[in-house]
Amino acid sequence: MHKYPETFKHFNTKNKKLCTMNLNMLCTSLNDFFKISMADVDSEMIGEYREVFSYLQNQGLDVSWVLDRLNYIEHLRFSKPLFSELHSIDCHIDNAKSKVQELQALRLEKLSEIEKAFGTRGTNLTSGFIGDDLLASL
Structure with missing residues (x-):
């Protein structure tokens, strides 16, 4: 009422x-409308x-x-394929995030296996340089 x-x-x-x-229909419709993605x-x-x-209105x-x-939403959503292209990109990003996880x-699992087989020094070497631990022990 205020806005x-x-x-x-x-x-x-x-x-x-x-x-x-009519007021219930207005409130319910607006409430539902505002929540649509x-x-x-x-x-x-x-x-x-x-x-x-x-x-x-009648x-x-x-x-x-x-x-x-x-009307604006209809135009934005359906007048050009840009929105669906963006949605497709977002889906690819979500899939990529899932794949990265x-x-x-898998990386943590492999590091754990390396540590079991070669100890902590082995895991340190896998994520660094081959001479990292040599100078540290002097």
Whole structure:
């Protein structure tokens, strides 16, 4: 009400049940709408929200601000493949992070095996230079 006071400017339903129903629909729809990830947006979802917000608009609630956001999201999501390309890159990054974690675990496992076979000196040499421990012991 404070950020978008125009929403309620022409809302003057006298029937309390209809008023409550429309306000509940507005609050629920906005709450759900705000929680949607851009990656989850599809054209069916946009159509459903457009239908709900158009209904609320017809009931006297000025939700043009959220319809503008919906139009912007639709344009951003579907007008060019940039968003899907970015999502694909993000998936590759997630896969790479997972692979790096696997490799780090494998590295620790191998270091442990080297330490069992050759002792601490062996593990120190695997991550340094061949003469590192020679000067340190003098």
